[in-house]
Amino acid sequence: MQLGDYEIHIFAENRWRIDGGAMFGVVPKVIWGKMVQSDEFNRVKLDTNIVLLKSDKGNIIVDSGMGDTLTDRQKKIFGINSDSALERNLNSFGLKPEDIDIVILTHLHLDHSGGTVKLDKERKKIPRFPNAKHVVQKKEFEDAKNPDERTAATYIPENFLMLKENNLLELVDGGKEILPGIRVLPTGGHSNGHQAVLIQSQGKAILCPGDIIPTQNHLKIPYVASVDTHPLETMKVKKEFIKKATDDGWMFAFDHDLDMKLCRLKKVNDTFIPSKIEA
Numbered sequence: 001m002q003l004g005d006y007e008i009h010i011f012a013e014n015r016w017r018i019d020g021g022a023m024f025g026v027v028p029k030v031i032w033g034k035m036v037q038s039d040e041f042n043r044v045k046l047d048t049n050i051v052l053l054k055s056d057k058g059n060i061i062v063d064s065g066m067g068d069t070l071t072d073r074q075k076k077i078f079g080i081n082s083d084s085a086l087e088r089n090l091n092s093f094g095l096k097p098e099d100i101d102i103v104i105l106t107h108l109h110l111d112h113s114g115g116t117v118k119l120d121k122e123r124k125k126i127p128r129f130p131n132a133k134h135v136v137q138k139k140e141f142e143d144a145k146n147p148d149e150r151t152a153a154t155y156i157p158e159n160f161l162m163l164k165e166n167n168l169l170e171l172v173d174g175g176k177e178i179l180p181g182i183r184v185l186p187t188g189g190h191s192n193g194h195q196a197v198l199i200q201s202q203g204k205a206i207l208c209p210g211d212i213i214p215t216q217n218h219l220k221i222p223y224v225a226s227v228d229t230h231p232l233e234t235m236k237v238k239k240e241f242i243k244k245a246t247d248d249g250w251m252f253a254f255d256h257d258l259d260m261k262l263c264r265l266k267k268v269n270d271t272f273i274p275s276k277i278e279a
């Protein structure tokens with residue numbers, strides 16, 4: 001779709017699985033189990049959705065998915081059965097990785113930052129987007145570099161440290177306009193340094209809320225993943241975003257939804273009903 005000056009495409013980089021309890025936090029399985037199916041290991045399916053913005057000012061992607069450098073053991077844990085579709089999708093929109101100028105990472109969890117690296121012929125990790133600056137909150141980088149016992153399993157430090165060594169990381173501290181109409185908005189909540197991305201052009205707006213609202217099933221305020229480091233903050237920011245969506249007509253691009261990549265929200269009584277938009 002066209003959003004003002006930007007041509008926008010949203011696609012799934014891959015499909016993976018995560019424990020349903022980890023995804024829905026305090027919500028009991030008898031409730032979330034009616035909304036999504038789980039497998040024999042209690043895992044639910046998630047996509048890693050990428051937002052691509054093409055313009056004459058530059059080509060941007062928001063998040064990069066899992067990538068294709070995971071070990072067989074990691075693939076088994078995350079239930080990944082297919083190859084990363086990142087480059088194939090970029091190609092279908094006429095782009096090579098070298099054509100990407102900016103990669104905005106909502107945060108550095110491996111399902112968002114894994115695609116920023118690839119393996120060379122000697123199976124050594126190298127940057128996938130050699131001409132892109134990779135925009136990350138400084139706080140996220142510091143935390144991800146020194147994870148604690150609870151967050152360690154969600155980060156692969158060698159990936160983003162390698163981006164840093166290659167001078168491809170741009171660490172930002174707070175909100176910033178990255179290109180005209182494209183802003184990062186620090187949120188905290190899911191991780192201390194998590195950020196959302198707001199795309200505004202010619203009176204229209206799309207918000208990429210990242211893991212603050214990963215799927216349409218997380219629009220309800222207490223539906224917060226148990227991996228969030230500051231769940232109360234997630235709820236607060238989520239309320240603000242939902243208000244913007246209903247008052248100002250912001251569309252939401254969900255980063256992990258299987259069917260609804262982009263939606264508009266309508267308030268009906270006290271619930272928010274998403275309606276799907278093709279992008």
Ligand SMILES: [Zn+2]
Nearest residue numbers: 107109190211
């Ligand atoms: Zn995450």
